[in-house]
Amino acid sequence: MDYVIQQVLNAASIGGEYALLALGLAIVFSVMGLVNFAHGELITISGFTMYAIFIFAAPTSAWGLLPVGIIAAIAAAVVFERVAFRPVRNAPATTGLLTAFGLSIVVKNFFVSVVGATRPRAVPTPDWLSSHIEIGAVHIQTLQLLEAAVTAVALMALLALLRGTNIGLAMRAAAKDFNTVRLMGIRANQVVLAAFVISGLLAGLAAVFIMARRGAVDPFMGFTPVLKAFVAAVLGGFGSLGGAVVGGLALGAAEVLFQIILPESIAGYRDAFVFLFVGGVLILRPQGLFGRKHQFGDKEG
Amino acid sequence: MTALLSQLGLGRQSLFGSLMLAALVVLIGLIVMAVAEKAQIRVANVFFVNLILVFGLQITMGNSNVANLGHITFTGVAAYVVGILVLPLAIKATGIPNAPFGLAEVLIHFVPAAMIAVVFSTALAFITGLVLTRQTGIAYTIATLALLVIVHTVLTNWVDLTRGPIAMYGIPIRANTVSLMLIAGACAIVARLFRDSRWGLQLRASGEDVLGAEASGVSVRTLRLVAWTLSGFVLSIGGVMYAYMVGTINPKSFYFDAVFLTLAMLILGGMRSVSGAVVGAVIVTLGTELMRWLEGAPVIFGGKMPQIFGLTGFFLGVVIVLFMALRPDGLVGDEELDEMARRLWRERRTKGAKEQAQESET
Known part of the structure; x- marks a missing residue:
């Protein structure tokens, strides 16, 4: 029983991380049709900012690094939008996708050039993140508990924002028809900015957890989590917010499940x-679990 | 012959244009062979392999206008198949003694081995294509990416067969500049003829407007499958040539770096034409060589430059971002070079005729 609880929590925390990232991808995609391949670089930038603060400001406790990481991810998302994505906002989806892909290469190699090598650099995170709590016989890592909890809270907050505020309403409307939103007198730039701020915030949260788990930064750290998040988003139905969450959790569960059932000799193939x-x-559901059935020629072609 | 061509929807200009393009590729090779030194010949060989890969990528991505990030998969599979088949037995005994299916005792002549590799990898392309073409839009692109990761995972983990992450070395070198340039030229003809064919035209129409093309009776899914398989075929040839050129392969050679490089080449030249692939491959090769020289801390004006890693990748990324923002159609754009030349020639002639007419009036 303990084992089962342990594994469920594993799945929930990994799935939560994918869900946070997949949500960021989904919200940007639903608002402006952009497939943000540079999403992983938000994590990298967040990690390296934490590293820079740690090296140059030498804070006494690692506490202060957490908000720094989150703010860095938000700032990076806003800069990406302004510098790279605005020029291609009205271009076909493929153009935006390739721009993001190029941007991701630029950021990765920028860090390779600046840091000088690809070997990981250690960054501390507060001790309590990696501590354990005992509940009965179950041994729980604080990090995992927190990850599952933060994902849930972030989801709730996002839901409240989308349902309860004007900008949330505008974002939901923009997913259907951006031009009508603009006709209602809402600035397109504001809606897009909001989408990027939210995606940056979610990526920043994920980045902090990833840092706590890895304890080190390297220029390619953002790639694998975001690749998984993409797969999660496609699994849930790309562009659907609920689908992103369910897809993330399902992917996390699938990973933990395969980890358990695959024999040692082929565990590398997980x-x-x-x-x-x-x-x-x-193959059974090409549109994903929650996706609207896409026909050729729909918004995303 | 002409009957067959017109059956495929190909006119004389397509034939002429594709031969011109192949001649251009061969000409590049001849110039390099005439003037280049040994190190530059190596660069040229790599260029020809990359050119083959860019042709392969152009066939699917250029015509259907949907991003494909997993094309290098088939290059890697073909390179490994050919490598395993032709590796000398002595090297196999130390490198992969436990290869499954008794492959440790198999040794095949390099030509049939190349054919087997290409057929195997193309078949894989067809099978994956059956699944992939059920997807549309972004899901398709992510699926191509997932395919790349799956095959990379297998190549890295199947240690008994591929030596895993360690390089497989000792593949006999069978390719030289002559064979590389001829095969690249042949692939140019394949890509150009497909682009101009009935299917290529229909696929390009679907790239402009999927719904419109479907409504006009174009079977977009089938055509995407055809393009994907043909592209897999060309990419497999590239993989075989790569293995025969360098003699050492490892899974990393067939992963994201190769994807970025070929993608940047295609985008810079313009993915909608085969000429664009050639132009892009030439310019990006020159650019990356320059960056590699800068990375190696050269001495410029008597001052030693600091050593900077990652410049090559940085350059490729900047090329992609700038071209997407400023010139999404690439340098060449929609027309092939010979079509462009013909148009300019015609325009000049009609302009000349008009002027003459005006003169005779006054």
Whole structure:
């Protein structure tokens, strides 16, 4: 029983991380049709900012690094939008996707050039994040508990924002028809900015957890989590916010499940199995679990 | 012959244009062979392999206008298949003694081995294509990416067969500049003829407007499958040539760096034409060589430059971002070079005729 609880929590925390990232991808995609391949670089930038503060400001406690990481991710998302994505806002989806892809290469290699090498650099996170709590016989890592909880809170807050505020309403409307939103007198730039701020915030939260788990930064750290988040988003139905969350959790569960059932000798193939599993789901439901059935020629072509 | 061509929807200009393009590729090779030194010949060989890969990418991405990030998969599979088949037995005994299916005792002549590799990898392209073409839009692109990761995971983990992350070395070198340039030229013809064919035209129409093309009776899914398989074929040839050129392969050679490089080449030249692939490959190769020289801390004006890693990747990324923002159609754009030349020639002639007519009036 303890084992089961332990694994469920594993799945929830990894799934939560994917869900946070997938939500960021989904919200940007639903508002402006952009497939943000540079999302992972938000994590990298957040990590390296924490590293820079740690090296140059030498804070006495690692506490202060957490908000720094989150703010850095938000700032980076806003800068990305302004510098790279605004020029291609009205271009076809493929153009935006490739721009984001290029941007991601630029940021990665910028860090490779600046830091000089690709070997990981250690960054401390507060001790309590990696401590354990005992509940009965169950041994729980604070980090995992927090991750699951923060994902839930972030989801609730996002829901409240989307349902309860004007900008949230505008964002939901923009997902359907951006031009009508503009006709209602809402500035397009504001809506897009809001989408990027939210995606940056969610990526920043994920980045802090990733940092706590890895304890080190390197220029390529953002790639794998975001690749998984993409797969999660596609699994849930790309552009659907609920789908992003469910897809993230499902992917986390699938990973933990394969980790358990695959024998030691082929454990290295875990990701291949997970992706094949997702591929299998998509054969049965090409539009993803929660996606609207796409016809050729719909908004995303 | 002409009957067959017109059956495919190909006119004389397509034939002429594709031969011109192949001649251009061969000409580049001949110039390099005439003037270049050994190190530059190496660069040229790599260029030709990359050119083959860019042709392969152009066939699917250029015509259907949907981003494909997993194309290098088939290059990697073909390179590994050919590598395993032709590796000398002595090297196999130390490198992959436990290869499954008795492959440790298999040794095949390099030509049939290349054919087997290409057929195997193309078949894989067809099978994956059956699944992929059920997806549309972004899901399709992510699926191509997932395919790349799956195959990379297998290549890295199947240590008994591929030596895993360690390089597989000792593949006999069979490719030289002559064979590389001829095969690249042949692939140019394949890509150009497909682009101009009935199917290529229909696929390009679907790239402009999927719904419109479907409504006009174009079977977009089938055509995407055809393009994906043909592209897999060309990419497999590129993989075989790569293995025969360098003699050492590892899974990292067939991962994101190769994807970025070929993608940047195609985007810079303009993905909608095969000429664009050539132009892009030439310019990006020159650019990356320059960056690699800068990375190696050269001495400029008597001052030693600091050593900077990552410049090459940085350059590729900047090329992609700038071209997407400023010139999404690439340098060449929609027209092939020979079509462009023909148009300019015609315009000049009609202009000349008009002027003559005006003169005779006055």
